[in-house]
Amino acid sequence: MILIFCATFHVMLVSGFSLNDQVHQDPPELFCMTEDKPRINCKHEIQDYNRILWYKQSKDRRMQFLGYMNVKDGYPENGVKVTITGKATKGETCTLTLEGVDLSSSGVYFCAATYQGVNLNPAYFGRGTKLTVLEDGRKPTPPTVKIFPPSPNECRYKDKPDWKIRKTLVCVASGFYPDHVSVSWKLNDEDVTDEVATDPAAKWDKNKKYYNITSRLRVLAKYWFKPEIKFSCIVHFYNGEKNTTHPASISGNEKANIMTREKYLKITQNAKVSYSVLIVKSCVYGALVCFLVWKLQSSSRKRSK
CATH class of the missing domain: 2.60.40.10 (Immunoglobulins)
Structure with a gap:
């Protein structure tokens, strides 16, 4: 495992980490109907690389391997309804054609360039093609x-x-x-x-x-x-x-409902004054009630006598 890791890391250092930029997919986005046979093209500019791998990423992020092309021969996976044509060498175009699509065919399709002679060579991916199979009778609607x-x-x-x-x-x-x-x-x-x-x-x-x-x-x-x-x-x-x-x-809104320090102090000061006034009023009211109770008790005693 250490030997494999070191060899792979060495190849990445020699090749550079930016080789993904040399793998191109066309188109970046694609719509189709269920009766269509959408085509996705892949081309790379990496010297000596001669194998193209194809993948589909579904909406749940799972990756499905669809097949590959060695130099000029395509090898789709068993049970996958695709054809792979063209060439996989530098500057040539490899084309993935989807046969018999349905709504489940929607997803992001990736190609990756690698070298078929040495398994330790890394694969460099394109940016992907987002494919949507439109529902019957529906047309694109903008937001x-x-x-x-x-x-x-x-x-x-x-x-x-x-x-x-x-x-x-x-x-x-x-x-x-x-x-x-x-x-x-x-x-x-x-x-x-x-x-x-x-x-x-x-x-x-x-x-x-x-x-x-x-x-x-x-x-x-x-x-x-x-x-x-x-x-x-x-x-x-x-x-x-x-x-x-x-x-x-x-x-921007300069009159937005903001709370400045001055406004905050003013509100709190007003609240304190209002609270003080409320306490004074409560005391006066309490005193008045006590006075009325005392007067009633005094009148009652006088009548008793």
């Missing part, structure tokens, strides 16, 4: 995108050092089909990647029969309280022919 401002109760204090508190904006894309989407954020015209949290995958609404996805952006409060800053959420949707963009924007 509706909305941005929701931060809650007024989230980190309301404005007087912390450097305003290091943060506000959370929420972007919701809903009503789209299928789930070929990605989400990005911008502050004015600048891309933002820090403090962005997007759902790892779109969620299927089984009642409405559409997908939804949510992304959250946390920004420093000093940005949110500047109306000249525009926050944009851009949803990229593949419609079967090209990627379309669906943006939504919201501007």
Whole structure:
């Protein structure tokens, strides 16, 4: 095992860790109907590599080996309805064709380049092709995108050092089909990647029969309280022919419901005064009740005598 590990590590050092960038798949996304025979192409630029492996990753992340091509001969796995044609050498194209697809054929398909002569050579993967087999009669539907401002109760204090508190904006894309989407954020015209949290995958609404996805952006409060800053959420949707963009924007709000130190002190001072007045009124009321009780008792004694 140590010998195998060292040999593999040596090959990776010689070849470089970035050889995945030399394995190309086309197209990156693909729709088809059940009667179609979708084709996925793979090409690599790695010297001496002459074997292409094909895999399918289902939505539950399991990988299925579909077959491989040695130089110019394709070898599909038994029971897998695919054909593998073309060539596996540098600069040539190897094509995976899916036969008899159904809804379960949806997934991400990967090719990987390796060398068929030495088993210790690593395999370098392409970026994958996301395939969706459309339900009968359904057409791609783009998303509706909305941005929701931060809650007024989230980190309301404005007087912390450097305003290091943060506000959370929420972007919701809903009503789209299928789930070929990605989400990005911008502050004015600048891309933002820090403090962005997007759902790892779109969620299927089984009642409405559409997908939804949510992304959250946390920004420093000093940005949110500047109306000249525009926050944009851009949803990229593949419609079967090209990627379309669906943006939504919201501007900062300097009149947001914040709690400054002065406002906090004023509210607490007013509360103290109100509480003191309430205590005084209670005492006066108690004294009045005691006086009335005493008067009633005195009148009662006089009548008895």
